[in-house]
Amino acid sequence: MSDVYTLLLRLEGPMQSWGYRSRFDYRDTALEPTRSGVIGLICAAMGIARGEDISRFEAIRMGVRVDREGRPESDYHTALDVIRADGSGTDTVQSWRDYLADASFTVGLQSSDQKLLDEIAEALQSPVWPLFLGRKAFPLSVPPVHPSDTGKPGTLEEHLLSEESGKRVVLETADGERIQNDWPLCFGERRFKPRSIHTQFGVKGASE
Numbered sequence: 001m002s003d004v005y006t007l008l009l010r011l012e013g014p015m016q017s018w019g020y021r022s023r024f025d026y027r028d029t030a031l032e033p034t035r036s037g038v039i040g041l042i043c044a045a046m047g048i049a050r051g052e053d054i055s056r057f058e059a060i061r062m063g064v065r066v067d068r069e070g071r072p073e074s075d076y077h078t079a080l081d082v083i084r085a086d087g088s089g090t091d092t093v094q095s096w097r098d099y100l101a102d103a104s105f106t107v108g109l110q111s112s113d114q115k116l117l118d119e120i121a122e123a124l125q126s127p128v129w130p131l132f133l134g135r136k137a138f139p140l141s142v143p144p145v146h147p148s149d150t151g152k153p154g155t156l157e158e159h160l161l162s163e164e165s166g167k168r169v170v171l172e173t174a175d176g177e178r179i180q181n182d183w184p185l186c187f188g189e190r191r192f193k194p195r196s197i198h199t200q201f202g203v204k205g206a207s208e
Contacts, residue, residue: 003153004112004116005151005153006109006151007109007118007143007150008107008143008145008159010142011033011107012104012141012142014101015101015133015135015138016099016100016133017138018030018032018034018134019034020034020180020181020182021181027185028103029072029099029134030182032105033133033173035172035180035182035183035195036182036184036187037133038107038109039184044130045120047122047123047128048201050187051059051188052163054187059111060111061158061172062107062108062188063107063156063169066168068103069103071167072098072099074099074103082175095150099135103182116153121145121149123147156201161200161203166201170197172196173198174196175196176196177198179194179195179196
């Protein structure tokens with residue numbers, strides 16, 4: 001196996017929302033950052049617009065350590081005078097939007113391309129566009145990376161499972177027990193493909 005590197009991101013804020021099944025009047029959230037949400041965050045940092053090529057991120061393998069689970073919450077919204085699809089008049093539209101309160105995550109990005117990881121780290125330190133946690137109203141409360149952060153040797157497992165005792169870790173793997181349709185192919189056309197993920201827990205003393 002060729003050498004691989006992992007870049008760690010800290011995603012923390014008062015509110016986060018990582019939808020992957022949202023439709024019309026209901027906006028859901030996953031219990032941890034989705035791949036589409038993280039790649040979208042990186043695209044904002046690098047100034048990559050919707051519809052632009054994002055194939056350079058295909059070779060990245062992602063994992064998430066849940067440092068603080070947060071609380072699932074839901075907001076109720078109404079919008080007045082929304083034009084009906086048939087143009088016959090207007091309606092009041094109701095919607096429900098889920099989010100996580102006070103959650104904290106460590107996201108790992110693994111790749112054999114250390115240069116790409118370093119470019120991502122540099123962009124996140126000085127983003128082209130504002131960064132947010134799934135929705136524009138949800139800013140980060142801490143920087144996602146620090147100036148000394150770069151892609152470091154090692155796999156997701158080495159970096160995410162050895163650091164904490166008992167934390168839930170969600171890893172991309174070919175034979176995961178769960179499928180999530182959040183692998184972005186094109187943000188402009190809203191095209192995604194399924195992603196296989198596996199959940200395990202850190203073991204105390206794994207790095208000893």
